[in-house]
Amino acid sequence: MSELRVRQGLPAPQGLYDPRLEHDACGIGFVANIKGHRSHDILVKGIQVLINLTHRGACGCDPETGDGAGVLIQIPHAFFARECARLGFTLPPAGEYGVGMTFLPVERHPRLLCEGIIERIVCEEGLTVLGWRDTPIDGSAIGRVARASQPYIQQILVGRAKAMTEEELERKLYIVRKRAEAEIAASDVPDKDFFYIPSLSARTIVYKGLLLAPQIANFYPELSDPEVVSALCLVHQRFSTNTFPTWQLAHPFRYIAHNGEINTLRGNVNWMHARQSVLASPLFGGEIKKLFPIIQAGGSDSANFDNALELLIMGGRSIEHAMAMLIPEAWSSNPHMNPEKRAFYEYHASLMEPWDGPAAIAFTDGRSIGATLDRNGLRPARYLVTEDDLIIMASETGVLPVKPENVKLKGRLQPGKMLLVDTSEGRIISDKELKRSLYRRSPYELWLRENQITLDQLPEPGREHGTDHETILSRQRAFGYTDEDLRLIVAPMAEKGEEPVGSMGTDTPLACLSDKPQPLFNYFKQLFAQVTNPPIDPIREEMVMSLISYIGTERNILDETPQHCHTLKLPHPILTNTHLEKLRRVSRGDFLATTLPMLFASEEGAKGLARALDQLCRRASLAIKSGYTLLILSDRGIDPDYAPIPSLLALAAVHNHLVREETRTQVALIIESGEPREVMHFALLIGYGASAVNPYLAIETLEDMVKRGLLTPAITFEKALLNFKKSINKGLLKTFSKMGISTLQSYRGAQVFEAIGLNRDLVEKYFTGTVSRVEGVGLEVLAQEAILKHRHAFFPVTDSDTELAVGGNYQYRERGEYHLFNPLTISKLQHAVAQQNPQTFKEYTDLIDHKNRQLCTLRGLLEIKKSQHPIPIGEVEPAKEIVKRFATGAMSFGSISKEAHETLAIAMNRIGGKSNTGEGGEDEARFKPDASGDLRRSAVKQVASARFGVTTNYLVNADELQIKMAQGAKPGEGGQLPGHKVDQEIARVRHSIPGVGLISPPPHHDIYSIEDLAQLIYDLKNANPRARVSVKLVAEVGVGTVAAGVSKAHADVVLISGDSGGTGASPLSSIKHAGVPWELGLAETQQVLVLNDLRGRIRVQTDGKLQTGRDVTIAALLGAEEFGFSTAPLISMGCIMMRKCHLNTCPVGIATQDPELRKKFHGKPEDVINFFFFIAEQVRGYMAQMGFHTFDEMVGRVDMLDARLAIDHWKAKGLDLSMILYNPPTPSRIARRRIQPQDHGLSQALDYRLIDHAREAIDNATPLEIKLPIRNVHRTVGAMLSGEIARKYGSAGLAHNTIRFQFSGSAGQSFGAFLVKGVTLELEGDANDYVGKGLSGGKLIVYPPRNSTFLPEENILIGNTVLYGATSGEAYFNGMAGERFAVRNSGATAVVEGLGDHGCEYMTKGLVVVLGKTGRNFAAGMSGGIAYVLDEKGDFAEKRCNTAAVDLEPLAADEDVQQLYALIADHVAATGSPRGKWILEKWTEMLPRFVRVFPHEYKRVLGVPRLSERLAATA
Amino acid sequence: MGKVTGFMEITREMPARRPPTERINDWFEIYLPFPEDKIRAQGSRCMDCGVPFCHTGCPLTNIIPDWNDLVYRGRWKEAVRQLHATNNFPEFTGRICPAPCEAACVLGINEPPVTIKQIEKTIIDRAFEEGYIHPEPAAVRTGKRVAVVGSGPAGLAAAQQLARAGHDVTVFEKNDRIGGLLRYGIPNFKMEKHLIERRLEQMRAEGVRFQTGAHVGVTIPATDLQKEFDALLLAGGAEQPRDLNVPGRHLKGIHFAMEFLPQQNRRCEGDPVPDEGAIVATGRRVVIIGGGDTGADCLGTSHRQKAAHITQFELLPKPPDERSPFTPWPLWPMQLRSESSHEEGGTRDWSISTIRFTGDDDGNVNQLHAVRVGPPPKFEPQPGTELTMDVDLVLLAMGFLGPVQNGMIEQLGVNLDARGNVATDENYISSVPGVFAAGDTRRGQSLVVWAIAEGRKAARAMDLHLMGETKLA
Secondary structure, three states: OOOOOOOOOOOOOEOOEOHHHOOEEEEEEEEEEOOOOOEHHHHHHHHHHHHHOHHHOOEOOOOOOEOOEEEEEEOOHHHHHHHHHHHOOOOOOOOOEEEEEEEEOOOHHHHHHHHHHHHHHHHHOOOEEEEEEEOOOOHHHOOHHHHHOOOEEEEEEEEOOOOOOHHHHHHHHHHHHHHHHHHHHHOOOOOHHHOEEEEEEOOEEEEEEOOOHHHHHHHOHHHHOOOOOEOEEEEEEEEEOOOOOOOOOOOOOOOEEEEEOOOOHHHHHHHHHHHHHHOOOOOOHHHHHHHOOOOOOOOOHHHHHHHHHHHHHHOOOOHHHHHHHHOOOOOOOOOOOOHHHHHHHHHHHOOOOOOOOOEEEEEEOOOEEEEEEOOOOOOOOEEEEEOOOEEEEEOOOOOOOOOHHHEEEEEEOOOOOEEEEEOOOOEEEOHHHHHHHHHOOOOHHHHHHHHOEEHHHOOOOOOOOOOOOOOHHHHHHHOOOEHHHHHHHHHHHHHHOOOOEEOOOOOOOOHHHOOOOOOHHHHEEEOOOOOOOOOOOOOOOHHHOEOOEEEOOOOOOOOOOHHHHOOEEEOOOEOOHHHHHHHHOOEEOOEEEEEEEOEEEHHHHHHHHHHHHHHHHHHHHHHHHOOOOEEEEEOOOOOOOEEEOOHHHHHHHHHHHHHHHOOHHHOEEEEEOOOOOOHHHHHHHHHOOOOEEEOHHHHHHHHHHHHOOOOOOOOOHHHHHHHHHHHHHHHHHHHHHHOOOOEHHHHOOOOOEEEOOEOHHHHHHHOOOOEEOOEOEOHHHHHHHHHHHHHHHHOOOOOHHHOOEOOOOOOOOOOOOOOOOOHHHHHHHHHHHHHOOHHHHHHHHHHHHHHHHHHOOOHHHEEEOOOOOOOOHHHOOOHHHHHHHEEEEEOOEOOEOHHHHHHHHHHHHHHOOEEEOHHHOOOHHHHOOOOOOOOOOOOEEEEOOOOOOOOHHHHHOOOEEEEEOOOOOOOOOOEEEOHHHOOHHHHHHHOOOOOOOEEEOOOOOOOOOHHHHHHHHHHHHHHOOOOEEEEEEEOOOOHHHHHHHHHHOOOOEEEEEOOOOOOOOEEHHHHHHEOOOHHHHHHHHHHHHHHOOOHHHOEEEEEOOOOOHHHHHHHHHHOOOEEEEOHHHHHHOOOOOOOOHHHOOOOOOOOOOOHHHHOOOOOOHHHHHHHHHHHHHHHHHHHHHHOOOOHHHHOOOHHHEEEOOOOOOOOHHHEOOOOOOOOOOOOOOOOOOOOOOOOOOHHHOHHHHHHHHHHHHHHHOOOEEEEEEEOOOOOOOOHHHHHHHHHHHHHHOOOOOOEEEEEEEEEOOOOOOOOEOOEEEEEEEEEOOOOOOOOEEEEEEEEOOOOOOOOHHHOEOOOOOOOOOOOEEEEEEOOEOOOOOOOOOEEEEEEEOOOOOOOOOOOOEEEEEEOOOOOOOEOOOOOOOEEEEEOOOOOHHHHHEOOOOEEEEEOOOHHHHHHHHHHHHHHHHHHOOHHHHHHHHOHHHHHHHEEEEEEHHHHHHHOOOOHHHHHHHHO | OOOOOHHHHOOOOOOOEOOHHHHOOOOOOOEOOOOHHHHHHHHOOOOOOOOOOHHHHOOOOOOHHHHHHHHHOOOHHHHHHHHHHHOOOHHHHHHHOOOHHHHHOHHHHOOOOOOHHHHHHHHHHHHHHHOOOOOOOOOOOOOOEEEEEOOOHHHHHHHHHHHHOOOEEEEEOOOOOOOOHHHHOOOOOOOOOHHHHHHHHHHHHOOOEEEOOOOEOOOEOHHHHHHHOOEEEEOOOOOOEOOOOOOOOOOEOEEEHHHHHHHHHHHHHOOOOOOOOOOOOEOOEEEEEOOOHHHHHHHHHHHHOOEOEEEEEOOOOOOOOOOOOOOOOOOOOOOOOOOHHHHOOOEEEOOEEEEEEEEOOOOEEEEEEEEEEOOOOOOOEOOOOOEEEEOOEEEEOOOEOOOOOOOHHHHHOOOEOOOOOEOOOOOOEOOOOOEEEOOHHHHOOOOHHHHHHHHHHHHHHHHHHHHOOOOOO
């Protein structure tokens, strides 16, 4: 990105490392006195909060250097007055001066230059420099790395001009800072990267740095000065993926501290830039230009957000108003929202798009302090208010000790809600009141009614295009339609209204290496969320998603007029021909449309294309000048002379041209094209700025298919079109959600794609800002591809030639696209392993390696060098050692058959490699060796989002625990095992109910950020300290920085999967278009880990269509120590790439559960073993050639690779792999492979003490009861103890209540995780997130302190995601839980007195009783188990429950009633719950108010008719 | 794909053959009609493989899964379009191809494969019946003149492709009827000859000219063609039969199969075959030497001519009943094949090497002397296994050695490869500019399906050669 100026501390982009890709996540918090009383104590408490959040931060290679921490407080006037007097100048009264914290170059000369510039600007702005103050610091208090990069820290004191109000002063200070930033950035001051102004304000001051929380008070000694007082203190502890020293990127910024990630940043920044041209405010007048650029280059997402927020605040909006604009609630699909409030949000949606992504933001303007959560509520935020007016808000509860009797209330922030403390009014303003005051500001509803337009309101067009059946075939050919597009893409969408699903991975060439002309779309890969940011479930959590967008001229965002919502509202982005004609003829208000052709003269080739693009951009500019507000880019009218410009190219060219012109927000771009036909096409068009798309040829194709009888007879054209739109829309939501983006509006223009194989010129000109790392084709080739298709269209030979091209992208076809696994390679491989014939194996690998070199994969373009000193092969490490580095992929028992699964396990155990359970659990019978001596146990136990079968016993029977963050075939998505595949045995292993379908959620609900991942790693290490923990990532741009975070989160292994990995079932668009090849991901990972000196403590594994010894050798040279294989071992066992895994019809008994088909499985462990030894022998051959004796020597030796130039290939010749081969110039002491173990920090675990206490109880199963205090820093309490017990007693555990610990205090995260049967944890106090995660038979009891005074059922007791993946056990909670209570519960029984949104989500088994309020979306995706909900208000069915998968009914059967009564009685006995008692007392009155939540699927399996069916039967 | 579980529910079924006792009394094709619902059900057995080995197994790379599915759905018209996209003459291959596609069918791994060949035959027969087949003359004529020598499957396929690309094509055939091996090599009971006629009708309408009785290199100097035409395709087959050089070979009553079979085909056409030189099996003791397809054709023909007694010898050992482990799926399986002719009678024996013939005083063969031999490559005679048979007619069906070299090939002076076939580069062009070769002439004796494939590829190469670009598949 050209505008990027690298911030001080971050290295320049090099190799595949790009500083833009750094992520961070964190702990945030604030402490405030509600009445606004300033005290030093607030600061002390704030710092205490910070220290107690330390475990949420991270430290890098230097354990003393943190990722950054800081505090924001009110300016302590008395302190500064005293200090300045000492320095010899007098301060005016508070509010009449500003204090600036400045980071300056260390060297004297450049520092003085910076100071000089600042002083000059202060004076130019009419303010006065009162003086400078050297901020006292103690460099010895911080880490070595931090010290080395520490800036010179000074404070500047700026006096106001006469009669300036505080507001005016604040605004002036803002101008001063913006000007200084811009000027110094543009200057040639040496070391200017040190320059940074953390704050410059008359109200607040920020102390921050590259610190660990406990260091901050020592580093800034004045923070301990009793005269440093404040009524509020905002704190932040950062966890960054990098280890580079960056002082500026520490939080808080001027207004916020952010925990989260803005996914739509690229778009937001672009749009903000585009808006500058219309920005105006009477508050700034002509000075507004001094603020540009609004978004300071080189900032993090949080910094950019702070910039935008600051503008809105300075432009006159209140901080809460600005926050509600930038991070709106999910309003569009909430029918229960107050209409005025909806109008507020809708009105502001026409002003600007949301900044979308997971966020908990604490904010303050120095008077008000508050916090808000994004619409998904994906970050924790708990608060506590005391009787003496203190409010404490933090990512965790228990960060500050408060006497129970002093607690007034305990709460949590809910999704989309805001908490605000107005210290000047001295009170907390509830979300309801605050939002009311916002929506009552102006008559938004009226404004919308009068100004907003919908398509329905536009007059019907007189004429519109119909379907031209005569010419359709040639036009389809011109746009590159293939037979497969019709058969496998369009037809399923038209018939089922769903994106088509396929299986196995992709093994076709990258678009830039394919001999076939490709749609431009195929050069792009979707980005997706992993680790630092969760994907969303767009189906089960649809309520946060929105496809609504607004077309129209954007106006000045600093103003608020009725005209601002003079927009055209589109419910979704797909326009039918009628809709498009309506728009084309629109004449209403400002709306005026014109059509610009996207065609070029085919004869003129690339020059013609370039000319046509330039002309198109010119015409667009002209149209804007002439007052057009809708530009329709159209490729209608192709003929034998004119070929279509690829629609994406035309759009991106115009979009970027207008962004540069700063006129982009004045028009909407609409695409009228024959090209788009699948989800990826629409996603790209929207992602590069289109407001809407009219896919006219796809629509015509539907009608033509109906006419030709190509669709199921029941499908009419209208139905087909409806279904098609539905499929695309659903697919779009899915694509957004993969990236963690909720709304189309913010996805538009966000450019969340990576290009592979487009050259720099092309990208810079037309796809500005898009990542493209291996160079590649330019306009020349794109023109050629368009022309090839165009000729194919208009000059056919015979009848049968007028057919569409075969395609062959999804299924192998001769004359179609090449596949690495094709009839020849599959049969050669099978013959080689069956006959144990190395010669045949060589024939197999020759075919692949040779083809690879021509045109399939990036590794094909790499050459392994020969050493001048080769060694005899006999001296090379033996194959039996090398095969230990091999693993088979995570294929679940369920996706593949028992026979296939166990054959792989036996094979890998025999050779000392590792097989992987996949995410389906594992039968405990496999944990012990068979009589034959073979072990069917998988060494790697996967822990995936659904946590199927993840019991403590499962965890302790593993050598490696693999956290699957993403899967190569469908990164960012969940999965589904249809009910018909869930037989008795699979259900048993997965702890579910036979016949009931199983859903894997897209995210791990306990991993929304990097610090969450660290927590899960810690949990798993506790449960089984002997197993190494591995984290599976999928290659995409930025995976290296995520891997760095993973290393810092103390994983032992990181697995980088390529995009070509397989799947049992996945949407085709995901298989084809998400993720990038492992070569890129692995090389980036190695480079970033080495640059950060994090490589030495983590092993790197890679997988993704590894097929030959050459593949493995290249991967090793690029930095991998271990290697995963799935498809090739499957083929060795008989798989023939049927690609029908999702249909359960595998004809060779591998990917099926059908008993008849399973009989056809004939694979043997020997086949698999032969494969791995063949591979190892080939690797040895290469090692000998390179002169390596041991494998370790080879790891990361990228210097032994050469890039070949594919000069003879028309597309590949432009590729440049030098970034992949980049070798960071670090000294040899920086390890390039893993040389030391991670320090998991287990030694501090409370469980060691618990185990000591319980030693005898464990050994002899004797009862034990002990009382202990607990704090929030005690995390994962009970897991290690449970692991010990499971190791000894297996899943049977001990007798109930054998071991009983009674804690008091605030428990840290994952309290009672993986607790096994026989252990009871009782907690008097409260607990954080993930209580009872993976509960495996244990018992949990939590209740508030006995002497607390608040009502338990109205106060938050336990955090989010409680009982996630619990498989059995009991839990009693005398209070409210947060979001996602009992998510993926598959067997535990729980009683709780209230909960947040998404309760019982994806639950498959177990029993949940809710005695109080529930949030929204209860029971989404719930397919098994039962919930009883006390519905006192009677609005549960209507407003709170997602009834898509469940029936709600009264309790009828006696046994149900008795069961419920008994459970509540148990609850009362365990917790003393007053509410429980009360309910039992009024049992006859309360019973009718209980609702029984009964999943449809569960009913079906039990044979219970659905309510509707019963009604139908009686009617 | 239509029916996901078709292969699990439906078993392989072929149309019944007429009873041998009935069919050996006529020369008509042997299969009984097969109802449409049955063939559609057979189509549903296709598993729509992710990697369909069948269409790689097919030399023409027929897009088999696609038309299997179309047949299942009853979409016959599109099925034939798909079929014709890769195969000019499915009515021939659907009858006489040994179907390597079925050997490669994925279902064949553990179940009987899909009846691909039967489906192919049904598609094209139905297409003719329904009138879907019509001439497809080129929209634009190129004015280029192309000569095709030989009207067998390679020559015909090339001719049709070239004509559709807009060239003026003339096919030269030495015999009196068009079709080459299809016409005179394949017995009628395997493929009735009217099938050739209807295809020729289409080709004539597309502008292909046929000259019969035009023996290039004999009646027409090859060099004349070089002058008159812009390009020349040699597709004259590999008609040089492999001989059996043993004592007594000169005796009367010992003939090549390709002397015997064409005579019967002429008779079936109603052409007179003079008694002199007539080779008939009627009432005679027949020995067929050679266990391949041609041998089987001789067998079926001899049955129909009512031979007294027929024996078929093969030099190689008897293959296994099941697929040999040395030819695992999807390779063409080495295994015992029984053709319809074997069902009709006769004796088969393996590992037999004929060492000499003896004859009567008139010079007619009357005894065959042979010995049992060991396995290849040595074929060592087994001591004490000599045998002698009484015999009246010996038919040599031992394969072919390449194209006949005197005449055209000599005149053109094209280079030959080590096996005596016309040598070409990968673009089917011979050592002589403008002269191309395809089919058995180029690759040696092979299958009809290969001949069609070669003809198509050669046509593409010629079009490219003539025009500088080509859109032929």
